[in-house]
Amino acid sequence: xxxxxxxxxxxxxxxxxxxxxxxxxxxxxxxxxxxxxxxxxxxxxxxxxxxxxxxxxxxxxxxxxxxxxxxxxxxxxxxxxxxxxxxxxxxxxxxxxxxxxxxxxxxxxxxxxxxxxxxxxxxxxxxxxxxxxxxxxxxxxxxxxxxxxxxxxxxxxxxxxxxxxxxxxxxxxxxxxxxxxxxxxxxxxxxxxxxxxxxxxxxxxxxxxxxxxxxxxxxx
Numbered sequence: 128x129x130x131x132x133x134x135x136x137x138x139x140x141x142x143x144x145x146x147x148x149x150x151x152x153x154x155x156x157x158x159x160x161x162x163x164x165x166x167x168x169x170x171x172x173x174x175x176x177x178x179x180x181x182x183x184x185x186x187x188x189x190x191x192x193x194x195x196x197x198x199x200x201x202x203x204x205x206x207x208x209x210x211x212x213x214x215x216x217x218x219x220x221x222x223x224x225x226x227x228x229x230x231x232x233x234x235x236x237x238x239x240x241x242x243x244x245x246x247x248x249x250x251x252x253x254x255x256x257x258x259x260x261x262x263x264x265x266x267x268x269x270x271x272x273x274x275x276x277x278x279x280x281x282x283x284x285x286x287x288x289x290x291x292x293x294x295x296x297x298x299x300x301x302x303x304x305x306x307x308x309x310x311x312x313x314x315x316x317x318x319x320x321x322x323x324x325x326x327x328x329x330x331x332x333x334x335x336x337x338x339x340x341x342x343x344x345x346x347x
Contacts (some may be wrong), residue, residue: 129275132210133259133260133261135211137244139215140329150165150168152211153175153203153205154207175203190303197209213300213329221250223250223251223253224249225255228255232246233287233289235286237283238284239280242262243260243261247289255329258286258327259328260322275322275326276323281318281319281322282319283317284319285317286316286321288315290314297330299329300331301325306321306328306330
């Protein structure tokens with residue numbers, strides 16, 4: 128599941144046009160032809176997306192609790208659909224970033240640096256940062272069934288920002304959380320902050336004008 132979520136976010140934010148097979152909006156375990164040509168249950172997927180939209184519109188429940196529900200029931204595939212849905216909304220909102228934006232690999236420092244992949248897409252003052260875990264079986268060797276979401280897992284591991292972005296404030300479009308490189312962090316985004324609610328992060332920054340909202344954004 129972690130590999131699939133990471134691959135999905137990388138695919139949706141890397142240069143080029145992402146190609147996602149119909150039916151793969153949720154977990155789909157099949158081989159190549161003819162297995163992957165089975166009919167797709169569109170009714171189920173449509174209903175699942177509608178339920179996700181209702182869940183994310185329910186501001187009476189804290190956002191962290193809504194995301195926890197997705198992780199606690201990860202086998203149903205909603206968490207994968209959620210990452211795809213939110214990422215595609217961002218692509219629609221900022222097409223220039225994804226069609227013409229530069230690609231910049233970001234350095235990672237700290238004890239678990241081999242387990243974090245991050246890069247930025249940049250267009251003018253706009254920057255999008257994608258961050259995902261990797262080699263998680265090794266990272267979570269003591270308990271491979273857990274989600275890599277806390278400081279115990281990541282310790283002081285951090286994404287190192289280029290100088291021009293050190294004063295940016297970022298909003299994670301998946302969790303709604305504001306992530307900043309604090310004065311004592313030397314322009315670094317701590318992995319423990321990136322992965323507080325979900326095991327992947329999709330940050331949007333544009334100087335100090337980025338503001339925190341109560342939800343990741345209006346449903347699309």
